[in-house]
Amino acid sequence: MVQDDEKIQNITTYEIDNKKYTVITKCVENVQNTNELYDIICKYAISQL
Numbered sequence: 001m002v003q004d005d006e007k008i009q010n011i012t013t014y015e016i017d018n019k020k021y022t023v024i025t026k027c028v029e030n031v032q033n034t035n036e037l038y039d040i041i042c043k044y045a046i047s048q049l
Contacts, residue, residue, distance in 0.1 A: 008027040013020055 010025045010027075012023045012025075014023065015021075
């Protein structure tokens, strides 16, 4: 599980083929289980394809 102690959020907007995409990234300092985090990110990426 990810602790919510220290999160740094970055919002970036990209324009591709006249469409704007907003990318929100969060950096979490204290990750207890990197394998679980990796699985969550992979599942999210696959669901967006």
